[in-house]
Amino acid sequence: MTFTAVEVIRxxxxxERLSGEQIAWVVDAYTRGVVAEEQMSALAMAIFLRGMQAEEIAAWTGAMIDSGERLVLPVARPTVDKHSTGGVGDKITLPLAPLVATCGAAVPQLSGRGLGHTGGTLDKLESIPGWRAELSPEEIARQLTEVGAVICAATENLAPADRKLYALRDVTGTVESIPLIASSIMSKKIAEGASGLVLDVKAGSGAFMKTVEDARELAHTLVELGMAHGVATRAVLTAMDTPLGRAVGNAVEVAEAVEVLRGGGPADVVELTCVLAREMLAVGGLSTMDPAEVLASGAAYETWCRMISAQGGDPEAPLPTPRHVHVVESVRDGVLSTLDAYAVGVAAWRLGAGRARRGEPVQHAAGILCHAKPGDAVVSGQPLLELHTDTPDAIPFALEALESAFSYDDSAVPRESVVIEIV
Structure with missing residues (x-):
């Protein structure tokens, strides 16, 4: 059946509720260039303002999946994947993929690059000398069989409609739409071919969803979409008002992930890695091993080394170090009560760890080390943050972003779990 873009927009x-036929036609026509950019911009804004019912979101997701190929994963292990909605210091994919693989699953982690204040997994891993992100479907399947885990870029033919629409939403003020966010995430993840999926949906100042209520709505939408398309799906709501761990950036986050894989690391990173690993093993029907014990043993580090080596990287090579370091000190005695995730993310971005436009390079050595986190007692003059960059002219702009990042208290501040709830 043929429609016109104007009648779908109207x-x-x-x-009105769009039919499955209307949705299939408009997504396909847009992918082929029959529907013009300005027409899809108008439709995206109409969706942003009017919303979509569950059946529409499922149909929209299916149409974006059908715009390309589905990845075939001929491996004997259960295949499980994880997706995070993005945060500051969120390096969880790095220890999580080898950990879950060590526990018996196959983890096809197709990841992306950062934009703005949230970092990208591929940008972080490319700080490892020799490591490459681009793999063919055959290489992905072989590495899953031989190693059990792969972290790489999505192939060009995976949900190409989403690639076009994502770029359009970014410049038309239609990013913050739960139907469009959910279908964007799930079209790529379902097309990856994993049988199970766990979603880390973040809420807070450094997250895309600022409130728990909005994050919960997105989480339920994502889980319903996954189940509607035959993928066992769970979601974990996590807090993102404070940076995750103590490292924010590229090489510094890789170093922290390696620390976790060797049995150490910050408590919040270890906690979330283990919670997500348990959920991934559960959806994959593998619950015989305790991820916390495996992580503490260092066995997952061996899988990490094989995973990095399989993609041309040297897991033992020194990571990039910055040309310039600037220390931010505490202005008073007391207890650090807040460290705003968004402010720290923007500062790291301005130091060179992130990019303002797609395709821009990033500095692998740029980032921030948090020497104190909320709940820590501090004294005047004590280092709070360590700013890393190769461009010293960026430091004043990073400091400007951090002007209101801190607050203090005179008494102890309770430390809360990073996990809010499981959907």
Whole structure:
């Protein structure tokens, strides 16, 4: 059945429910260039303002999956994947993939690059000398069989409609739409071919969803989409008002992930890694091993080394170090009560750890080390943050972003779990 872009736009503009046929036609026509950018911009805005029902979101997701190929994963192990909605210091994928693989699953972790204040997994891993992100479907399947885990870029033919629409939403003010966010995430993840999926949906100042209520709505939408497409799906709501761990950036986050894989690391990173690992093993039907014990043993570090080596990287090579370091000190005695995740993320971005536009390079050595986190007692003059960059002219702009990042208290501040709830 053939439609016109204008009638589909008008239908959603007027609050009507789009049929599966309308959705399939418009997504396919847009991917082929038949529907113009300005027409899809109008439709995206209509969806942003009018929303979508569950059946529409499922159909939209299916149409984006059908715009490309599905990855075939001919491996004997159960295949499970994880997706995070993005945060500051969120390096969890790095220790999580080898940990879950060590526990018996196959983890096809197709990841992306950072934009703005949230970092990208591929940017972090590319700080490892020799490591490459681009793998063919055959290489992905072989590495899953031989190692059990792969972290790489999505192939070009995976949900190409989403690639076009994502770029369009970014420049038309239609990013913050739960139907469009959910279908974007799930079209790629379902097309990856994993049988199970766990979602880390973050809430807080450094997250895309600022409130727990919005994050919960997104989490339920994502889980419903996964189940509707035959993928066992769970979601974990996690807090993102404070940076995760003590490292924010690229090489510094890799170093912290390696520390976790060797049995150490910050408590919040270890906690979330183990919680997500348990959920991934559960959806994969593998619950015989305790991820915490495996992580503490260092066995997952061996899998990490094999995973990095399989993609051309040297896991033992020194990581990049910055040309310039600037220390931010505490202005008073007391207890650090807040360290705003968004402010720290913007500062790291300005230091060179992130990019403002797609395709821009990042500095692998740029980032921030948090020497104190909320709940820590501090004294005046004590180092709070350590700013790393190769461009010293960026430091004043990073400091500007950090002006209101801290607050203090005179008494102890309770430390809360990073995990809010499981959907």
């Amino acid at each position: 239908a959603k503009r007027d609050g």
